[in-house]
Amino acid sequence: xxxxxxxxxxxxxxxxxxxxxxxxxxxxxxxxxxxxxxxxxxxxxxxxxxxxxxxxxxxxxxxxxxxxxxxxxxxxxxxxxxxxxxxxxxxxxxxxxxxxxxxxxxxxxxxxxxxxxxxxxxxxxxxxxxxxxxxxxxxxxxxxxxxxxxxxxxxxxxxxxxxxxxxxxxxxxxxxxxxxxxxxxxxxxxxxxxxxxxxxxxxxxxx
Amino acid sequence: xxxxxxxxxxxxxxxxxxxxxxxxxxxxxxxxxxxxxxxxxxxxxxxxxxxxxxxxxxxxxxxxxxxxxxxxxxxxxxxxxxxxxxxxxxxxxxxxxxxxxxxxxxxxxxxxxxxxxxxxxxxxxxxxxxxxxxxxxxxxxxxxxxxxxxxxxxxxxxxxxxxxxxxxxxxxxxxxxxxxxxxxxxxxxxxxxxxxxxxxx
Numbered sequence: 001x002x003x004x005x006x007x008x009x010x011x012x013x014x015x016x017x018x019x020x021x022x023x024x025x026x027x028x029x030x031x032x033x034x035x036x037x038x039x040x041x042x043x044x045x046x047x048x049x050x051x052x053x054x055x056x057x058x059x060x061x062x063x064x065x066x067x068x069x070x071x072x073x074x075x076x077x078x079x080x081x082x083x084x085x086x087x088x089x090x091x092x093x094x095x096x097x098x099x100x101x102x103x104x105x106x107x108x109x110x111x112x113x114x115x116x117x118x119x120x121x122x123x124x125x126x127x128x129x130x131x132x133x134x135x136x137x138x139x140x141x142x143x144x145x146x147x148x149x150x151x152x153x154x155x156x157x158x159x160x161x162x163x164x165x166x167x168x169x170x171x172x173x174x175x176x177x178x179x180x181x182x183x184x185x186x187x188x189x190x191x192x193x194x195x196x197x198x199x200x201x202x203x204x205x206x207x
Numbered sequence: 208x209x210x211x212x213x214x215x216x217x218x219x220x221x222x223x224x225x226x227x228x229x230x231x232x233x234x235x236x237x238x239x240x241x242x243x244x245x246x247x248x249x250x251x252x253x254x255x256x257x258x259x260x261x262x263x264x265x266x267x268x269x270x271x272x273x274x275x276x277x278x279x280x281x282x283x284x285x286x287x288x289x290x291x292x293x294x295x296x297x298x299x300x301x302x303x304x305x306x307x308x309x310x311x312x313x314x315x316x317x318x319x320x321x322x323x324x325x326x327x328x329x330x331x332x333x334x335x336x337x338x339x340x341x342x343x344x345x346x347x348x349x350x351x352x353x354x355x356x357x358x359x360x361x362x363x364x365x366x367x368x369x370x371x372x373x374x375x376x377x378x379x380x381x382x383x384x385x386x387x388x389x390x391x392x393x394x395x396x397x398x399x400x401x402x403x404x405x406x407x408x
Contacts, residue, residue: 036363037331037365049229049231058237070245145230146230165229195224
């Protein structure tokens with residue numbers, strides 16, 4: 001898999017990337033599958049992060065990610081480069097489809113927890129239209145986190161996987177790994193601090 | 208900075224960071240599988256008159272008669288999601304990664320579910336084929352190179368092939384893809400494009 005997000009987004013604030021996205025979308029509108037593959041490789045990480053923020057179940061989120069790019073493929077001809085960047089357009093689709101799925105899950109399960117999520121501030125965060133800088137930065141942040149995860153000690157990464165992929169609580173992780181709860185908490189804290197430090201560099205960068 | 212100076216838990220939940228971490232932890236194979244499904248749907252959706260990738264023609268040539276009875280190639284525009292995930296993640300699934308020595312490398316994974324004898328092959332960044340050429344998939348055992356069928360790829364170099372074939376659970380030594388004349392050959396003759404040995408991930 002190619003690295004998530006365009007590698008130059010951080011340095012040039014998405015300028016070249018935006019024009020590259022527009023070109024990819026034009027090619028997609030003409031039925032160029034190779035452009036769709038490139039668009040997916042470029043934006044999959046950011047799209048998945050947005051979707052996972054709304055739809056917490058990985059299998060459901062995976063399905064939504066596919067639907068987001070499918071919609072982009074079907075509607076690439078409607079994209080107007082003068083009105084938004086390609087990334088902005090895609091992430092707006094991602095937010096809409098993620099909320100659609102959350103609402104569908106809520107209807108099918110009548111899950112009070114989903115009610116709470118829909119009512120929570122997280123929905124505020126996913127409404128509205130992202131600007132081009134925000135879209136580029138999210139792609140870059142997805143890439144940075146992915147790179148940073150690869151540098152974590154194996155025990156910290158394994159702990160994060162149990163927490164975020166399997167959804168285990170820290171107590172459940174301790175039970176599963178037969179290690180003291182304090183050790184698990186320390187690992188989680190050290191891992192998250194490292195990730196925040198890496199992202200903090202991006203946050204502090206002047207616009 | 209020390210943990211005491213900056214405790215992420217002290218700041219309360221950070222939904223954005225958590226979603227970034229969860230996205231980043233997503234296994235490559237899952238990203239690749241999503242990509243393969245997407246590319247397959249895109250191929251199937253092309254308007255009439257647009258170039259159509261030949262791999263959708265579900266080529267089943269190149270198989271020996273003995274294998275043809277037990278080997279069924281399935282290439283569908285939209286796979287059943289549950290079956291697809293089960294074929295990739297079942298408890299008895301062996302995964303063989305295939306790589307190439309070239310730069311900008313083709314990548315492929317073969318999932319062998321020994322419980323159901325189902326084989327799922329996913330590839331992308333495969334080089335385009337010339338006219339009259341095909342890729343051929345091989346299951347390599349100690350004494351045999353068994354053809355698992357021929358396939359071609361999308362314009363983006365993607366391929367997804369599913370097959371059902373019973374093989375001794377301990378017999379597989381490697382999985383390989385060669386480039387061959389259209390129609391396939393009884394034994395490999397062409398250049399090896401990707402190859403992976405069992406257990407060498």
